Amino acid sequence: MTDAELDAVYTRLCKTMTQLGETNAPLFLARFALLAIGKMDPEASLALIDAASDGVGD
Structure with missing residues (x-):
């Protein structure tokens, strides 16, 4: 994927979350994640989960 x-x-992604509103953003992100995971191999999915959780909740 290019920078553009x-x-x-x-x-x-940001505009869609804004349109859906703050209340619906977590559900949208969860649904988006599940749909994206379905397009990837398991190893890539697990690596992305680990990378996304780094530094969250510290």
Whole structure:
């Protein structure tokens, strides 16, 4: 993915969460994560879970 494509995807993600509202954002992110996991191999999914949790809740 190019930087421009990454920016477009991130912008759409942020705009969608804004449209759905703060209350619905966690459900949207959970659903998005499950759909994305379905497109990846298990090892990549597990690595991303570990990477995303680094530094959260410290």
